[in-house]
Amino acid sequence: MESQEKIKIRVCQGTTCFVMGASRLEGLETQIPPQWRQKVEISAQPCLGMCQKAGFMKAPFVRIGDEIIGSATVDSVLEKLSGIFK
Template sequence: MKKVVIEVCLGTSCHLLGAQDLMAYLERVPKDWKELIDVRGTTCLHHCGKGPNISVNGTIYTGMTPDKLQDVLSDLIEAAE
């Protein structure tokens, strides 16, 4: 399976609304998931104010929380299996 590309916006607006919690979550995902994802930081995804924002394989998600991110990832990974 091709790796899931996750871009986390670390711009000031998203930082203020909790982007670091998403990064912290992505650092502690289970090992078998870790091999399936490619985490990158970015400075802006152009949806400021609705953050924290991420892009998963090019799709933008706003207002993310670690819980919502987990749902997005498990859907993608399960679909691939």
């Protein structure tokens, strides 16, 4: 099923996430398969505030829709998206 609303992907650019590798997620935009590009909206966020409450999860954090993923990499974000778009 195709949703009209774009899925919001927010990459945390807080200090902890940045040093833990959020800067590498910049490549996400170019690595997203063409068929998904119109369905998502990617942007950075000053801080998602997750490092202080995420429990066992680790920075960098990315929010996909309402879901938070920790230790995010381009691959883990794409994997999550494939779950959503399957």
